[in-house]
Amino acid sequence: ETGVTQTPRHLVMGMTNKKSLKCEQHLGHNAMYWYKQSAKKPLELMFVYNFKEQTENNSVPSRFSPECPNSSHLFLHLHTLQPEDSALYLCASSQSPASGSYEQYFGPGTRLTVT
Protein backbone atom coordinates (compact mmCIF):
# COMPACT_ATOMS: atom_id res chain seq x y z
CA GLU A 1 0.00 0.00 0.00
CA THR A 2 1.75 3.14 -1.23
CA GLY A 3 -0.80 5.71 -0.14
CA VAL A 4 -1.28 6.91 -3.72
CA THR A 5 -4.39 5.71 -5.51
CA GLN A 6 -5.33 6.06 -9.17
CA THR A 7 -8.62 5.53 -10.97
CA PRO A 8 -9.48 4.03 -13.29
CA ARG A 9 -6.89 1.26 -13.48
CA HIS A 10 -7.71 0.54 -17.10
CA LEU A 11 -9.25 2.81 -19.72
CA VAL A 12 -10.07 2.27 -23.37
CA MET A 13 -11.12 5.35 -25.27
CA GLY A 14 -11.69 6.43 -28.84
CA MET A 15 -9.80 9.30 -30.39
CA THR A 16 -12.80 11.62 -30.14
CA ASN A 17 -13.61 10.86 -26.50
CA LYS A 18 -12.94 13.00 -23.44
CA LYS A 19 -11.93 11.24 -20.27
CA SER A 20 -10.14 12.05 -17.04
CA LEU A 21 -7.63 10.19 -14.88
CA LYS A 22 -7.75 10.74 -11.14
CA CYS A 23 -5.00 10.51 -8.55
CA GLU A 24 -5.25 10.90 -4.79
CA GLN A 25 -2.46 10.81 -2.23
CA HIS A 26 -2.93 10.13 1.47
CA LEU A 27 0.66 10.85 2.52
CA GLY A 28 0.45 14.54 3.37
CA HIS A 29 2.77 15.44 0.50
CA ASN A 30 2.96 18.83 -1.18
CA ALA A 31 4.10 17.83 -4.66
CA MET A 32 2.36 15.68 -7.26
CA TYR A 33 3.41 14.38 -10.66
CA TRP A 34 2.18 12.74 -13.83
CA TYR A 35 4.45 10.32 -15.67
CA LYS A 36 3.99 8.39 -18.88
CA GLN A 37 5.50 4.96 -19.50
CA SER A 38 5.32 3.77 -23.08
CA ALA A 39 6.40 0.33 -24.20
CA LYS A 40 10.20 -0.04 -24.23
CA LYS A 41 10.75 3.55 -23.06
CA PRO A 42 11.83 5.00 -19.72
CA LEU A 43 9.33 6.76 -17.50
CA GLU A 44 8.80 10.26 -18.85
CA LEU A 45 7.90 13.12 -16.55
CA MET A 46 4.89 15.03 -17.89
CA PHE A 47 3.82 17.53 -15.22
CA VAL A 48 4.88 18.67 -11.76
CA TYR A 49 2.74 20.47 -9.22
CA ASN A 50 4.18 22.01 -6.07
CA PHE A 51 1.66 23.31 -3.53
CA LYS A 52 -1.07 23.12 -6.23
CA GLU A 53 0.94 25.25 -8.67
CA GLN A 54 2.21 23.75 -11.92
CA THR A 55 6.00 24.09 -11.96
CA GLU A 56 6.87 21.80 -14.84
CA ASN A 57 5.32 21.01 -18.19
CA ASN A 58 7.69 18.74 -20.04
CA SER A 59 6.60 19.79 -23.55
CA VAL A 60 3.39 17.79 -23.25
CA PRO A 61 0.82 18.21 -26.06
CA SER A 62 -2.22 20.27 -25.16
CA ARG A 63 -4.52 17.25 -25.58
CA PHE A 64 -3.30 16.38 -22.06
CA SER A 65 -4.58 18.89 -19.51
CA PRO A 66 -3.66 18.53 -15.83
CA GLU A 67 -5.60 19.91 -12.90
CA CYS A 68 -4.57 20.08 -9.25
CA PRO A 69 -7.41 21.41 -7.09
CA ASN A 70 -5.54 20.75 -3.83
CA SER A 71 -2.36 19.08 -2.62
CA SER A 72 -4.07 15.69 -2.31
CA HIS A 73 -5.74 15.41 -5.72
CA LEU A 74 -4.45 15.47 -9.26
CA PHE A 75 -6.34 14.96 -12.50
CA LEU A 76 -5.27 14.43 -16.08
CA HIS A 77 -7.94 15.42 -18.57
CA LEU A 78 -7.68 13.71 -21.94
CA HIS A 79 -9.24 14.74 -25.24
CA THR A 80 -8.72 13.90 -28.91
CA LEU A 81 -5.89 11.51 -28.11
CA GLN A 82 -3.89 9.57 -30.67
CA PRO A 83 -3.20 5.81 -30.69
CA GLU A 84 0.46 6.56 -29.83
CA ASP A 85 -0.76 8.02 -26.53
CA SER A 86 -1.57 4.49 -25.39
CA ALA A 87 0.64 3.91 -22.36
CA LEU A 88 0.74 3.46 -18.61
CA TYR A 89 0.10 6.77 -16.85
CA LEU A 90 1.56 6.98 -13.39
CA CYS A 91 0.87 9.50 -10.67
CA ALA A 92 3.35 10.17 -7.89
CA SER A 93 3.68 12.41 -4.86
CA SER A 94 6.49 13.64 -2.64
CA GLN A 95 7.46 16.16 -0.04
CA SER A 96 8.46 19.50 -1.51
CA PRO A 97 12.11 19.65 -2.66
CA ALA A 98 12.77 22.30 -0.03
CA SER A 99 12.46 19.53 2.54
CA GLY A 100 15.59 17.91 1.08
CA SER A 101 13.67 14.72 0.36
CA TYR A 102 13.47 13.68 -3.28
CA GLU A 103 11.78 10.30 -2.93
CA GLN A 104 8.60 10.06 -4.95
CA TYR A 105 5.84 7.59 -4.17
CA PHE A 106 3.88 6.15 -7.06
CA GLY A 107 0.35 4.98 -7.59
CA PRO A 108 -0.44 1.75 -9.47
CA GLY A 109 -1.03 3.54 -12.75
CA THR A 110 -3.79 3.72 -15.35
CA ARG A 111 -3.32 1.54 -18.42
CA LEU A 112 -4.72 3.66 -21.27
CA THR A 113 -5.55 2.30 -24.70
CA VAL A 114 -6.59 4.70 -27.45
CA THR A 115 -8.44 3.07 -30.32
Added chain:
Amino acid sequence: DQQVKQNSPSLSVQEGRISILNCDYTNSMFDYFLWYKKYPAEGPTFLISISSIKDKNEDGRFTVFLNKSAKHLSLHIVPSQPGDSAVYFCAASEGAAGNKLTFGGGTRVLVKP
Protein backbone atom coordinates in the same frame (compact mmCIF):
# COMPACT_ATOMS: atom_id res chain seq x y z
CA ASP B 1 19.22 11.60 -25.64
CA GLN B 2 18.94 9.49 -22.51
CA GLN B 3 20.76 11.04 -19.57
CA VAL B 4 20.30 7.95 -17.41
CA LYS B 5 21.00 4.55 -18.90
CA GLN B 6 20.65 1.00 -17.70
CA ASN B 7 22.49 -0.99 -20.30
CA SER B 8 21.45 -4.43 -19.11
CA PRO B 9 17.79 -5.01 -19.92
CA SER B 10 17.69 -8.24 -17.93
CA LEU B 11 19.54 -10.21 -15.28
CA SER B 12 19.10 -13.74 -14.04
CA VAL B 13 20.55 -14.84 -10.69
CA GLN B 14 20.30 -17.82 -8.41
CA GLU B 15 18.53 -17.44 -5.08
CA GLY B 16 20.99 -16.58 -2.32
CA ARG B 17 23.56 -15.08 -4.68
CA ILE B 18 24.30 -11.41 -5.27
CA SER B 19 22.42 -9.33 -7.85
CA ILE B 20 24.33 -6.35 -9.24
CA LEU B 21 22.44 -3.77 -11.26
CA ASN B 22 24.26 -0.98 -13.05
CA CYS B 23 23.30 2.52 -14.08
CA ASP B 24 25.24 5.21 -15.95
CA TYR B 25 24.45 8.89 -16.27
CA THR B 26 25.76 11.72 -18.40
CA ASN B 27 24.55 14.86 -16.61
CA SER B 28 27.21 15.99 -14.15
CA MET B 29 24.62 18.18 -12.42
CA PHE B 30 22.79 15.16 -11.03
CA ASP B 31 23.39 15.04 -7.29
CA TYR B 32 20.81 12.63 -5.93
CA PHE B 33 20.13 9.12 -7.11
CA LEU B 34 17.35 6.66 -6.39
CA TRP B 35 16.47 3.05 -7.12
CA TYR B 36 12.92 1.84 -7.60
CA LYS B 37 11.45 -1.65 -7.94
CA LYS B 38 8.39 -2.36 -10.03
CA TYR B 39 6.17 -5.44 -10.05
CA PRO B 40 3.69 -6.04 -12.91
CA ALA B 41 0.44 -4.10 -12.56
CA GLU B 42 1.90 -1.96 -9.76
CA GLY B 43 3.60 1.41 -9.63
CA PRO B 44 7.34 1.72 -8.89
CA THR B 45 8.25 1.37 -5.22
CA PHE B 46 11.09 3.39 -3.74
CA LEU B 47 13.98 1.20 -2.57
CA ILE B 48 17.03 3.20 -1.65
CA SER B 49 18.73 6.49 -2.48
CA ILE B 50 22.12 8.14 -2.28
CA SER B 51 23.32 11.70 -2.26
CA SER B 52 26.35 12.70 -4.30
CA ILE B 53 28.23 13.56 -1.11
CA LYS B 54 28.36 9.84 -0.32
CA ASP B 55 29.76 6.87 -2.19
CA LYS B 56 27.79 4.15 -0.44
CA ASN B 57 24.44 3.72 1.24
CA GLU B 58 23.19 0.51 2.76
CA ASP B 59 19.72 -0.58 3.84
CA GLY B 60 19.36 -4.22 4.81
CA ARG B 61 20.01 -6.41 1.78
CA PHE B 62 20.28 -3.40 -0.52
CA THR B 63 23.44 -1.33 -1.04
CA VAL B 64 23.91 1.44 -3.55
CA PHE B 65 27.38 2.50 -4.67
CA LEU B 66 28.12 5.79 -6.42
CA ASN B 67 31.23 6.50 -8.48
CA LYS B 68 30.96 10.16 -9.43
CA SER B 69 34.12 10.28 -11.51
CA ALA B 70 32.78 7.46 -13.68
CA LYS B 71 29.20 8.76 -13.52
CA HIS B 72 28.14 5.29 -12.50
CA LEU B 73 26.03 3.79 -9.77
CA SER B 74 25.16 0.25 -8.90
CA LEU B 75 22.66 -1.55 -6.72
CA HIS B 76 23.71 -4.71 -4.91
CA ILE B 77 21.11 -7.09 -3.55
CA VAL B 78 22.46 -9.79 -1.29
CA PRO B 79 21.25 -12.38 -0.75
CA SER B 80 18.81 -12.35 -3.65
CA GLN B 81 15.37 -13.79 -2.98
CA PRO B 82 12.64 -14.93 -5.39
CA GLY B 83 10.48 -11.99 -4.24
CA ASP B 84 13.15 -9.66 -5.63
CA SER B 85 12.14 -10.66 -9.16
CA ALA B 86 10.93 -7.38 -10.65
CA VAL B 87 12.00 -4.52 -12.88
CA TYR B 88 14.47 -2.12 -11.26
CA PHE B 89 14.79 1.53 -12.30
CA CYS B 90 17.49 3.98 -11.38
CA ALA B 91 16.61 7.66 -11.31
CA ALA B 92 18.55 10.88 -10.88
CA SER B 93 17.77 14.39 -9.74
CA GLU B 94 19.49 17.76 -10.03
CA GLY B 95 19.45 19.62 -6.76
CA ALA B 96 18.46 22.84 -8.47
CA ALA B 97 15.62 21.08 -10.29
CA GLY B 98 14.53 19.55 -7.03
CA ASN B 99 11.83 17.05 -7.69
CA LYS B 100 12.34 16.47 -11.40
CA LEU B 101 13.50 12.85 -11.70
CA THR B 102 15.08 11.35 -14.81
CA PHE B 103 14.68 7.59 -15.08
CA GLY B 104 16.66 4.86 -16.74
CA GLY B 105 14.98 2.25 -18.91
CA GLY B 106 14.96 -0.47 -16.27
CA THR B 107 16.55 -3.88 -15.70
CA ARG B 108 14.37 -6.94 -15.33
CA VAL B 109 15.69 -9.22 -12.60
CA LEU B 110 14.75 -12.87 -12.32
CA VAL B 111 15.80 -14.70 -9.16
CA LYS B 112 15.64 -18.44 -9.66
CA PRO B 113 14.88 -20.69 -6.66
